[in-house]
Amino acid sequence: MTSGKHKIKDIGLSDAGKDRVDWARANMPILRALKERLAKEQPFKGHKIGICLHVEAKTGVWLDTLMAGGARIAITGSPGTTQDDTAAYLVRDMGVEVFAWRDETFAEHMENAERVLDARPSLIADNGGDLHYLLSSQDKFRELSRSLQGATEETTTGANRLRETLPSFTFPTIIINDTMAKRIVENRYGVGISVVDGIMRTTNIMLGGKAVLVIGYGYCGQGVAQRLRGLGARVTVVDHEPMVQLEAHLEGFNTGTLEACIGGADIIVTVTGRDGVLQPDHYKQMRDGVIVCNAGQNASELSAIELYDMAQDVRILRPDIEQLTLDGGKKIFLLARGNLINLAGGDGNPIEVMDLGLALQTLSLECLALRSETLECKPQTVPQDIERATTRAALEAWVG
Numbered sequence: 345m346t347s348g349k350h351k352i353k354d355i356g357l358s359d360a361g362k363d364r365v366d367w368a369r370a371n372m373p374i375l376r377a378l379k380e381r382l383a384k385e386q387p388f389k390g391h392k393i394g395i396c397l398h399v400e401a402k403t404g405v406w407l408d409t410l411m412a413g414g415a416r417i418a419i420t421g422s423p424g425t426t427q428d429d430t431a432a433y434l435v436r437d438m439g440v441e442v443f444a445w446r447d448e449t450f451a452e453h454m455e456n457a458e459r460v461l462d463a464r465p466s467l468i469a470d471n472g473g474d475l476h477y478l479l480s481s482q483d484k485f486r487e488l489s490r491s492l493q494g495a496t497e498e499t500t501t502g503a504n505r506l507r508e509t510l511p512s513f514t515f516p517t518i519i520i521n522d523t524m525a526k527r528i529v530e531n532r533y534g535v536g537i538s539v540v541d542g543i544m545r546t547t548n549i550m551l552g553g554k555a556v557l558v559i560g561y562g563y564c565g566q567g568v569a570q571r572l573r574g575l576g577a578r579v580t581v582v583d584h585e586p587m588v589q590l591e592a593h594l595e596g597f598n599t600g601t602l603e604a605c606i607g608g609a610d611i612i613v614t615v616t617g618r619d620g621v622l623q624p625d626h627y628k629q630m631r632d633g634v635i636v637c638n639a640g641q642n643a644s645e646l647s648a649i650e651l652y653d654m655a656q657d658v659r660i661l662r663p664d665i666e667q668l669t670l671d672g673g674k675k676i677f678l679l680a681r682g683n684l685i686n687l688a689g690g691d692g693n694p695i696e697v698m699d700l701g702l703a704l705q706t707l708s709l710e711c712l713a714l715r716s717e718t719l720e721c722k723p724q725t726v727p728q729d730i731e732r733a734t735t736r737a738a739l740e741a742w743v744g
């Protein structure tokens with residue numbers, strides 16, 4: 345369903361989307377309190393915020409908060425993670441410019457990201473660095489890039505890209521992921537729970553006794569490994585940093601090289617934030633019937649495109665379970681086409697976790713709207729007062 349102001353699956357799904365967002369709203373007290381203040385102070389008046397973040401219910405509550413503060417919004421999500429009913433509700437009832445649908449390809453996702461920038465935002469909230477990439481690589485966005493007041497970047501992969509591969513910018517970018525609040529509360533606890541939930545909902549299999557290989561033992565990987573162990577899985581951790589691997593060993597996980605561990609796994613989860621961690625040769629070493637999924641930002645982490653190229657046959661067995669038959673008859677079960685399993689297979693991180701994370705986003709955007717001239721034009725950490733205020737608000741809401 346398309347108009348100049350939106351491109352979504354089906355506006356008729358709005359009522360279901362409203363129910364979803366209302367449930368999330370009932371469990372987001374931090375954003376509720378922020379909304380009340382922002383509605384009075386109107387810090388975003390005159391601003392349009394261009395957003396790339398999963399189009400799902402918690403994001404809907406966040407957009408409502410920003411709009412109460414005077415913002416207009418254009419948004420896209422990520423491949424495989426859009427809730428089509430939430431997208432419809434955002435368009436019909438909130439007047440958000442939404443460019444996203446669940447089964448969009450990566451190429452369509454990048455076109456949607458362009459549409460967000462075509463909407464001429466004055467502030468950006470990015471996730472994975474795709475908006476920043478377009479701003480730096482496309483001539484047609486050069487002027488927009490110069491006029492932007494500032495940006496945020498949500499996640500580890502985007503932070504890595506901004507710091508390692510993208511050129512410097514003409515505006516400040518606040519990296520939400522740099523906070524301990526985000527890394528610990530969301531990446532470790534939130535992702536840990538939701539990835540396990542996503543695998544279980546998608547497959548309906550028991551995890552107890554299964555040999556699970558977790559590749560990447562950063563903040564997210566630690567949470568995933570711990571929760572899997574808690575459910576009785578026999579967890580092996582592979583991380584290419586020796587110190588991190590040692591930490592996993594001291595925590596009691598089996599560890600080893602990828603080559604040594606890959607053949608023994610019943611389930612493999614990638615969560616590194618880096619491309620090509622699993623290569624075509626690795627699939628040849630896996631056991632027949634292995635389940636493979638990804639919790640990192642992009643399906644390129646497990647080389648999804650290359651895996652499909654290797655497959656002689658692809659059969660959809662359940663929503664988000666594909667059976668790929670390789671040369672010689674070996675079967676690989678790929679979940680959610682390699683997209684983020686917790687969002688594609690479940691509802692993403694728990695609502696409370698995103699209440700905190702999206703409060704960090706809100707206050708960082710408010711800082712950019714009101715005092716961007718005090719910040720340097722480069723990627724930088726969230727101002728300390730914002731992280732403390734958010735953490736205090738979470739303590740009040742959760743502990744009392």
Ligand SMILES: NC(=O)c1ccc[n+]([C@@H]2O[C@H](COP(=O)([O-])OP(=O)(O)OC[C@H]3O[C@@H](n4cnc5c(N)ncnc54)[C@H](O)[C@@H]3O)[C@@H](O)[C@H]2O)c1
Pocket residue numbers: 499500501502530531535559560561562563564565582583584585588615616617618621639640641642684685686687693
């Ligand atoms: N699913 C979600 O909801 C969600 C939420 C937050 C972050 N993420 C994403 O999860 C990914 C991981 O984030 P993080 O915060 O844990 O990152 P991190 O930087 O804390 O940890 C990544 C770990 O992977 C290891 N690693 C990197 N390349 C490797 C390789 N080739 N082989 C083995 N180990 C390797 C690193 O040494 C590091 O220990 C990122 O893509 C991030 O954007 C997903």
